[in-house]
Amino acid sequence: MTAAAIGASFRPNELEVRPDGSGNLLGSLCRSCGAHFFPIREACAGCLSEDLKTVRFATEGTLYTYTIVRQSTPAFEVPYALGYVDLPEGVRIMGQITGVEFSDISIGMPMVLVLEPFGTSEAGDALTGYRFRPADVTSD
Amino acid sequence: MTDVHILGVGMTRFGKHPESDATDLGSAALREAITDAAIDPRALEAVYVGHVFQGMVTGQRILAQVGLAGLPLANVENACSSGATAIREASLAIRAGENDVVIAIGTEHLTNKFSGALTPDPSDPEAAVGATMPGIYAMRARRYMEEFGMTREQLAAIPVKNKANAARNPLAHFRKEITIKDVLESRPIADPLNLHDCSPVTDGAAAVILMSDTAAQKYANGRAVRLAASTLRSGSVDVEPTSMTYEPLTWETAREAYEKSGIGPDEVDFAEVHDCFSIAEVLRVEGLGLFEQGSYPWAVERGEANIDGRLPINPSGGLLGKGHPLGGTGVAQVVELVRQLRGEAGDRQIEGARVGLAHCRGGKAVGIEGAACTVQILIR
Known part of the structure; x- marks a missing residue:
């Protein structure tokens, strides 16, 4: 892909x-107490500090649960796997699960973030979104 | 400070109402509540109307339809807790001494707006990746099964119980009993939840009239039930990932209601809880402290939550059986509590009920544990 x-x-x-x-x-990192938030917040829910910094989260985590x-809705073609992945920073992210048979998904699996085509803009341009796939599955 | 009493309840049949709209349904519930209270409509001093998708000034449309003009009125939106929030606002107006007679109405006409799965607001990051409300509860069910060993059949026993109760409720959306097999064989919605695990898309409205001590003495003739607590909280922001099999928001809202009413969870005789999905009833009753965490599916198996059980849960049929017209739901729960406490619940009457609890919880936004939660405690 170019x-x-x-x-x-x-x-x-x-x-x-x-x-x-x-x-x-x-997401946000609170410089005062170290808590992380997704999505980006204006103040820390732990200590109310407004000294927050935008950070990039790790791309690997653990599957907390899934369905x-x-x-x-008409925006999404069914069926699709959907899960919550806990990242090491201490945030839980919802995302679709890709690259695995539905029956092989299990709670506790190591997962990795992947960027994939995800719908189009109002102007019709292709957009990039994210999904998670099991970390032990190689892509390409 | 005055106590708050409920005298006068009304509720439409819940179900599909293709011939009417949220205004018609709301005005029908209002008129029945006035008749039930046996008061002159001109005694009403203020109005709170809960609804979610019915558009601007739905409450004013209801009042115009019944000829009640000029009253202070607020339309209240708090997702599935909208109607319950309207009751809380009405109770605060009375406790503050501002009003003596206030009506709270909840109304929703959903069948002309939705079919299929409700989702969080489209602006939400989780809606953007494919979140649906059944999907979120399905994930909680999967996690609960993993942590506590609940079986699929145990989960299916909850809609079986609630639809059996609904079959005894002439106002319920569903009037047919089902079996565990029916639940397991119904259409998959979000694994492990099937169609019978999900509350339906329902039209309906309910209304309750709240009174101060003074007004209750004037009008009540012994039929009033005391609203001992009406609490509301919004979800806290997760500072770290929290368990999805326990509900701190439900517990905090309940704890405040227990403190305000002086009633402990062990003194509650029955409850109407927000069973938008089968798994939701498990999470609610455990979050409310009515059952130990990880125990409710086994209690249901033993019949403890049946109408004739130790602690009946959702005798009206709940959201699963009675139906879930978002704004109407929280008010209808209180209607059921009042009818049970007055001994007017017909075939589903709980013998000797003295203390009832109602719980609503609604809405979803990324990163918060629940959005709006309410608990009401009523004492005969």
Whole structure:
């Protein structure tokens, strides 16, 4: 995939997409007490400090729980696997699960963030979003 | 400070109402509550109307339809806790001494707006990646099964119980009993939840009239039930990932209600809780402190939550059986409490009920543990 083929982030405030196709989820780190938040906040819910810094989160985590969604809004083609992944910073991120048979998904699996095409803009341009896949599954 | 009493309740049939709208339903509930209270409509001093998707000034449309103009009125939106929040606002107006007779109405016409799964607001980061409300509860169910060993059949026993109760409730959306097999064979919605694990898309409205000590003495003739506590909290922001099999928000809202009413969880005789999904009833009753964490599926198996059990849960049929017209739900729960406490619940009457608790919890936004939660405690 060439750099030019990478679509813009589907939600730039939450997902940074770099020209080389890599990216990170974005959130806040409280410089005062060390708590992390997703998405970006204006103040810390732990200590109310406003001294927050935008940070890139790690791309590996652990699957806390999951489901197979079989009825959704018209924006999403069913069925799809949906899960919550706990990241080492102490945030829990919802995302779709890709690259694995539904029946092979299990709680506690190590997961890794992957950037994938994710819908289109109102102008019709391809956008990039994120999903998680099991860390022991190689892509490409 | 005055106590708050409920005298006068009304509720439409819950279900599909293709011939009417949220205004019609709300005015029907209002008129029944006035008749039930046996008061002149002109005694009403203020109005709170809970609804979610019915548009601007729905409450004013209801009043115009019944000819009640000029009263102070606030429309209240708090997701699935909207109607319960309207009751709380009405109770505060009375406790503050501002009003003596206040009506709270909850109304919603959903079948002309939705089919299928409700989702968080589209602006939410989780909605943007495919979150649906059934999906979120399905994930909580999966986690609960992993942590506590609940089986799929145990989970299915909850809609079986609630729809059996609904079959005894002439105002319920569903009037047909189902079996565990029916639940397991119904259409998959979000694994492990099937269609029978999900509350339906429902139209309906309910209304309750709240009174001060002074007004209750004037009008009540012994039929009033005391609203001993009405508490509301919004979800806290997660500073770290918290368990999705326990509900601190439900507990904190309940704890405040127990303190204010002087009633402990062991003194509650029955409860209407927010069973938007089968797993939700488990999380609610354990969060309320009515059952130990990790114990409720086994208590249901033993029949403890049945109408004739130790602690009946959702005798009306709950959201699963009676239906879930978002704004109407919290008010309808209190209608059920009042009818049970007055001994007017017909085929589903709980013998000797003295203390009832109602719990609503609604809404979802990324990174917070629940959005809006209410607890009401009523004492005969």
